[in-house]
Amino acid sequence: MSIDVHTYIGHYAFRQLRGNTTEGLVAYMKRFGIERAVVANLSGVFYRNTQPANEELAAAIHPFPGRFIPFAVINPTYPGWRDDLEACHGLGMKGLRLYPQYHDYKLTDPRLGKLLEAAHGLNMPVAFTRWLEDPRQRSWMDSGEELKIDDLLPVVAANPGTFLILDAYVYPVKDEHLRVFRAAQIYFDTVFASATARGWSGYDLLALVKELGPERFLFGSGYPMRDPVSAQIRLRLQIELDPRAREAIWSSNARRLLKIS
């Protein structure tokens, strides 16, 4: 049984989603043999005050004990974020999803540093994602900013103790990336990875896995923003890993990170 570290409930502002409820996610999980899913509420990306989205999430997962691992959406530039963080921790949220590109702050904002420090203190991993949609298709109301790995690098370097989850889309892989990644508590979500022929970017997931070791990679689908089958193919068919490494990406790395027995 696997763990999907990247799913959502809630609404995306710019297009209709299907399966974006806990019931929809449970159907997805049953279909693909997924035991548990890390879930965040997309509505938190769009609410100015994110906390009601976290409360919605807590209520939505309540009927499904043991199925979901909730991640809170927090905006460190909005008043009361510390209160929200503590409330979310009290609600059983296990980690955070941050959206600087939607919440209109820079990665250099010192308030982000304070949030990461606080998350570290609560032992909550923090996930960033490259984008919710390809910026080339963005709505006229969407800034279309991409969170680039090079921009995240100083954040990673400055917070070596905080568990961070980034999209496994690093291209080109530079020595500087590897040096910073190796020194940090960093994990990579396979959601945007491409694991077959090197496509237009030349990006190669397998090369990154070989450099950093499979223990840093986590299975993520992005469902219901992304289709649910491509992520399955990516790991089941495409990455030439030994069975132990594959199992680690499917499940045991996430169990270790999220302290799931």
Next chain:
Amino acid sequence: MPTMNRRSFIASAGLLSASAALPRSAAQPYDVLAEIRRYRKIDCHNHIFRPQIARELVAAADKLEIEKLAISDPITTPQAEKVTPDAVREANNLVLEAMKDFPGRFLGQCFVNPFYGREALEEMMRCMDAGMIGLGEMYTQVRLTDPRYFPIIEKCIELKAPLLSHAGDVRKDWRDPERPGASIADDFVEIGKRYPEALIIYGHIGGGGDWEYVCKALCHAPTIYADTSGSVTDEGMVDFAVRCLGVRRLLFATDLNFETGVGKILAANLTPAERRQIFFENLNGILRQRGNDVH
């Protein structure tokens, strides 16, 4: 839009629980490898940019059981005058070499630059005589609606050869200023009206532009086909394309995005017969017109 039945309405309106890979029979876990094996596939849109990549393409296709890949080597420089006939010939030679090196695996698509009209027609004939199946991936040097393109399209009609064109990123009220020669969905609609008998393929619905815009525009271009490739793998994209264009006009393709290319078709809320059409039969029907179909 095509006539909708209750099932397609419910699916497209999000009233089914989720995508098709979800619960037809929830008791049966989804066997992704069995689903991959279940369908014959021809990739309508792929590329070779250097000789060494041919082996990599074949290996990826083998894993996903893609029988044949239509490949081209388009020159992506937007300045039309800089894409010379010599450079075009060299690019097409790379495709011809790959066809020889891997017999039966690659369907060659000939790239030409309509800016150099006479040379483009000559190159097209050279490539077709050497066994290529049609034109592709025509790039952003000249828009499809530019009169310099018309002789090329008319030659394709005469030869019953498909023409796959790159589709430029599109958003409402926006065109890429750096690629003024790029054809967007609206241009495909216009050229489809001028040449309804042409076999024109819109390249990569998932290529990065607003795919809902694209599908709604192409809804009113009943002779234009569209391929499903591109790096975008948004849940529901293929379903929406089916709703707008109908199954018959959609062609499976990866454009080097192999697992997502297959995954997005498997994930869509389609019947096995509909998937067979998209993965294989629709393109094979186009190829049949020139006797290039796959048996």
